[in-house]
Amino acid sequence: YDYVERDAKEVAVKDLKDGRWFYVPTTGAAPRFALNQFPFLQGSPRYVELCFTKEGLEVRSYDKNYPDAHLSKDANNYCGEEKFVADDDGVNFAQVLTIPGDFAAYRCQEDAHGDCTNKEETNEDASLNYKKKTHFTPRPEDLEIAEFNMEDLYGITEGIDEIGAPRLISWDFDPKNGLLNFELERTFRIDLDNISDYINFATKASLDEALVDGAFKSRFYYSLVHESEVATEGYQPILYPVGDENDIGFFTTSTKKLNPVTNKYDRDVVYLNRFNPDQGSIKYYLSDNFFEEKNKLFLDATLQSIEKMNQALNVFGADAGKPEIEIVNKTKAAGIHPGDLRYNVINLIDEPLANGLLGYGPSVSNPMTGEIIKGHVNQYAGVARTGVPFYWDNLARFYNRNQLDLDGLDPLPTS
Structure with missing residues (x-):
């Protein structure tokens, strides 16, 4: 059987592992002279769910107010569509990012008699619904980030303009086993109005030497890993009252729990952050x-x-x-x-x-x-x-x- 040549990044949409994922962006290598760049700064972690839309692979934050609710999607991992005005549960999952890409479906090429020729072809039928397409090739260099994260709060992209398109440095796409990692290199130029905030002229021998530092490259790493790959099944959380937090000072995690009286998620529960103590x-x-x-x-x-x-x-x-x-x-x-x-x-x-x-x-x-x-x-x-x-x-x-x-x-x- 003669198959169509595929992109190495192509994945089957049905292979996207069901359940929740963890997502964290991290700044990567950055030039030593760039005052506003923080190499290997970890962004805010997100607990997310994934599904496909016409635009690509969408990453949505879980609903913190109703943590047991899940994003609607079909058997092939395409996002569910609201069928009437009141069906608005999907909007409660905050948009994090979209990885654009191209969808495709394949079939056996047929001869004039309708028989398979043992040669695969791409199904170019214009009437084919996009949810019937079986494969997805991501374009991570076209990444669309919707959320605010640490790179925004720390001013990493403030006062500078991005030049050209990002370059894909590395990638590891294995959605079946709960892994979607990639790294981008982006090029920036400092805005002329902000140049004194980003270049230390006191350390430069001349104006010309200072201006050389006005453009630079930085790298950004994006990691999406399914919870089953990193979280411990059956982990026993530790409740951490505010009084204890004030006395001892461990980092904490807050979540919502269902109140059996009101049948609402209006109970705030605080857990102590720790590694699993039962691991070797x-x-x-x-x-x-x-x-x-x-x-x-x-x-x-x-x-x-x-x-x-x-x-x-x-x-x-x-x-x-x-x-x-x-x-x-x-x-x-x-x-x-x-x-x-x-x-x-x-x-x-x-x-x-x-x-x-x-x-x-x-x-x-x-x-x-x-x-x-x-x-x-x-x-x-x-x-x-x-x-x-x-x-x-x-x-x-x-x-x-x-x-x-x-x-x-x-x-x-x-x-």
């Missing part, structure tokens, strides 16, 4: 650049720090529900992107950044339970290196003035 270990991956020779200092320090943390956790005993932190790739790079929802990552950013970031550690939790499904730590080693001389000089100045207080510690031996 909490697995983290190190970013690839940890294994460059110039970064050996940070690799060794990170591994030693994790070991110290595990020693502290072991004090509570093996049955205390505090699994150890396991570094999966202690000796070599694993090629894991920090934005991939499937993995916890310690990410080393070894270039000094003009924005001065030093450390950052967000997480993603299940909004229905509080279970942490992904941890992400950024180490800004380049910024740390540039700051060391300043802090060392301060310490030396305090020492020479006898202004350092041991605060109850024994002094170090002098010989």
Whole structure:
């Protein structure tokens, strides 16, 4: 049988895994000189449902006020259509984004007698309803983002204009197994009216050198992973009263529960955010650049720090529900992107950044339970290196003035 040549990104619409997904956008690599760019900044996580429309694959946020409600769609994962004015439940699922693409259906090419010729062809019948099309080829470079997210709040795209079309850097589309990941590279030019806000002229030798930094490329990673791939089935959430939160200070997740008296979702429930305590270990991956020779200092320090943390956790005993932190790739790079929802990552950013970031550690939790499904730590080693001389000089100045207080510690031996 002779098949039509297909695009490598093409998927069968029926293969889209049913249920809810987690979605997180993350900024990727960014130039060190761009003051308004924050590399590997995690966006706001979303708990979403997916379905196909004429335009492509739509991603909609779940209905927070009625968390047990689900987006209507047919057996082939096409979004349901409202049949009358009052049927408006679908609009309660907030629009997050659309991945545009092309739909297609295939059939056997027939001869003049209507017999199959063992050769496939694309069904170009204009009367074919789009919901009868069986395959979808995404165009992620045409991504349409509807929601507000961290890149908007942090001003990453404020005061700059995008030039040209985004370029698809990488992609991994496996909807049958609950995975839709891709990375885009976008080109920006600073608005002339805002140029002094985005270029540090004090660090430039000349106006010409400063203007060179007026255009740049940045990368953005988008991860969609089905909940069955990352959330623990049967996870037991921990209720976390506000009083406890004020005293202890763990991060929390709020959700709505059905009130048996009013039959409405008007009960606010707060859960403590934590990793599943019943897992053998909490697995983290190190970013690839940890294994460059110039970064050996940070690799060794990170591994030693994790070991110290595990020693502290072991004090509570093996049955205390505090699994150890396991570094999966202690000796070599694993090629894991920090934005991939499937993995916890310690990410080393070894270039000094003009924005001065030093450390950052967000997480993603299940909004229905509080279970942490992904941890992400950024180490800004380049910024740390540039700051060391300043802090060392301060310490030396305090020492020479006898202004350092041991605060109850024994002094170090002098010989």
